[in-house]
Amino acid sequence: MVTLSNAGRWLRAALVWTILAALVIAVLYPLAWMISNGFKTNAELFGNPFALPASWGWGNFAAAWQQGVGSFVLTSVSLTVLATVLTEAISAWAAFGLTRVRIPLNRGFTVLILAGLMLAPTVALVPLVKMFQSLGLYNTFLGLLALYTAFRIPFTVFLMRAYMLDLPREVDEAAAIDGASKTVTFWRIILPMSRPIIITTVVLNVLTNWNEYLFAMVFTSGTGLQTLPVGLADLMSKNGTQYPLVFAGMVMAALPMVILFFFCQRYFVRGLAGGVGK
Amino acid sequence: MTSAPASVRPAVAGSARAALVRPDRTAAPSWRNIIWLIPALAVLAVFVYWPLLQNVAFSFLKWNIYSGSQSFVGADNYVELASDPVFLKALANNTWYAAISIVCQVFGALLLAAIVESVRSERMRRAFRSIYFIPSAISLTVAGLLFYFIYQPQSGLLNAFLANLGLGQYAQAWLGHENTSIFAVAAMSQWQGFGYSVLLFSVALQRIPVELYEAAAIDGIGPVRQFFSISMPLVREMTGLMMIVTVSGAFQVFNEVMVMTSGGPNNSSQVLGTWLYHAGFVTNNFGYASAIGVAVFLITLALAALQLWVSRKRRVEW
């Protein structure tokens, strides 16, 4: 940093800190408001929005939990985790195939897989409804899992392939000389070397699946298979005049991912640092 | 090339390379190796490409969702689409969404990441990055519902805040008016998503060799110019990736609008995704919904092509 003058530097520092602090408030204040609303009574909620709740009882949280927030979270977590694992496995396998194994028409296949990159899920919605109805996949966990897995593959392959192209060829050749098969090379060498990009794509996929709403709304029928986004929207309509309960549900819904993030943060940032472009 | 290069090449450059670099220099291509691609191709064929083809077919039909009977109507659905004011409105809304998101979540986030990285203390930097990321970790639905309450006309936080600042005359039902509804939804999206972009850009900025900044400082180049002449060009790849993620995200918006406004009032906040849903499930017009789907597909395809073409610019090396 070059010093123009002390005053200029102070001014700049003040500006920087103002921006940073203002954004911290913009992020934290609504969240704090959400949490405090979970403790309010209805009358308080419709009163002064800045006021704190008169008492800090857990009644709303217990009621929201009873209405299934627990099962929404469970469904969403299992769906997100399984779909992400499957997407990663299938995509890594394919990216390896596209970059480190000789396949005829390689270029054609690459284009074919990456063509799905910009495909909005809505585009396939109507045919999928028809297909699910004939395959008996409507309102099943398996059906949602298949959709979540499939629609994240193109983007994941796109990132992994780019990363694997840059891994030095010599390692494969050395492995081949040692008599390792392609499969062994994949599992033992390429996959561990690709850890940064795997972490990057896991984060991207987890966030996308965690927030997915369209498929969850259209392909489930509210019988213990509701994901968190759908379940929360339902909670809102079923507790029309009990907004504090809805807030309590929102807080409980938000917690798992926030905790997970803080828990894995260091690992996750380090993974990102190796994974995505400069 | 270092031993752990880490760069995402733009896809086109990549596929051009793929043609040049033979993946396995010792063997001839063999169809047996297709085994590596089968899982991905099979899943995509069943759940992505086949429905996409069917969707094109459906768009030439008129059908009754109650009885399932279908009749061929030629290009009628497309003719209707071309003159549908709500479709155009939805397209405009998606475009606004993309523009706002690019400004906030690509350029704004890059600038903010640079500001965060300029803080001396490592602990403070980490704290800022974590706090900004929290909204991305809470579900989009939670954020949507939260902002729905923040925008409430009487008991909402935003209007109360404006009133306290003496700006009471600007207080209104942000989601209840045709000229503000989509922007209110987009604002929530920015709040929810910017921290995630900041985190990714911070990571990218950390990888720029510190010597470059030191050299610039010795030459008397100030931090603002350093940002434009060092930081921005050197995170171009990340910028390109974020552009792809942001724009494709903006054209696939659904959840936010559905939770906050369902496309209302008077269809002012419809986006392509919600309008397709609306056409299919509210007004029972699946053939028309499929035609909207085809239009969305063509639009996103064109955008993808455009982005890949733009990102063919050569990477910066040092």
Place this chain on the structure above:
Amino acid sequence: MRKWKTVSVSAVVAVAALGLAGCGSSNGPAASADPAAQPDFSGSISILTAFAGKPMDSYFQDVIAAYKAEHPGVTINLSQETDDNAVKDKEKVLIASQSLPDIYFSYAGNWGQNFAENGLAADLSAQIGPGTSWGQTFGPGSLSAFKYDGKYYGVPLYNDAKFMGYNKAIFQKLGLEAPTSFEGLINDCSTIKAAGYTPIAFGNKDGWPGLHYLQQLFAYNVPRATLDADLNPKTATWTDPGYVTAMSQFTELVTKCTGDGTNSNGVTYTTAQQQQQSGQAAMYYQELIEFDAVNKDGSQLNKDGMGIFQLPAAANAAGDPRTLEAAPEGYMINGKSKNAALALDFMKFATSAKNASVLSAPPYGQPSAVIGAVTASTSSAAVAAGTEAVNKAPSTLVWLDMASVPSVGDAWVSASEGLVSGDLRPNAALKAVQAASEKAK
């Protein structure tokens, strides 16, 4: 030559499209329901209700528990949605994926007609038609609301109608009586406003609350024959000046009477319920089936007392000022159900005299369509008064969005929102409806 090319191209496209789409319905001949068979008490049935949320959700839970106590071998899968956009959206998805349950909720009007005309609802004429022993237990008007093409398709569960609910204490304090004309209502609003209360609580987030005002005002300002003709796309013109008059009255009411005015699209109807319940609003235009939820025990409104009156017509109304916007809501049996007889037996049980009277009393307050279920001693005063008004009404009119075909109903929903925010003028709203109706021909 060129023409021939176009024809052949479109023929190829047609063949390909129908081929890809699986040419018609791919399900083959569906089993058709036989409600007349002997019920199989070891079978299973699924139900979709519109009774989600407190306090409604326990009604069907209790009925099912009681039914299973009599028939332990029966399995019943219950899913519940709220009686607004939630149940509408859910049913559309279920229809599209051909997975409607054995028993499902239905509105009267076009909504039920689509089920009946497309084989999704079983014809129950032989079981519930007038003259059958079960049919005789229902009010004839509520049965015929689900009559399509001369056949009876629905089991009416409760009657519903729209009334202005008012806070008696506030009215008394300000020396007001229930208004008898639309002009009087608007005048009362300024009196109430001056006293620091919200005159009418109103939340129009989903567009249908405004729609309910519109349809009632249409009944007052448009001759019935014209309105009926306009509700059928084949005969519709939507040109009667009464529509514009009604829309102008509606916007006047929104600006002069509601707490949020043009901001009302940002407020849900449940917030409006809350405003009346807490004694903050003097009036709330509500459905008969909302009375007991709004007038909850221990609430401020309950202490103040709740009265009701029909939305009053303007003095020079061109339509019929005595028509009441009302319609029963009920349940249909899936036309493809394998257990139709069991489903029917369950619905008979759910509409027995005992269950009907439970349904009509607090906390549910859904006035059963079963004759004699609503009594002054078991139901709340407001529900009893509302039911009596429905029974006495010389003519009734179904909700606008249910009376219209979906695309026209949707155009009215949008119009309702546009009129409230002030972004849409009545004439422009009518044009949009005309266009939608033209397309639906």
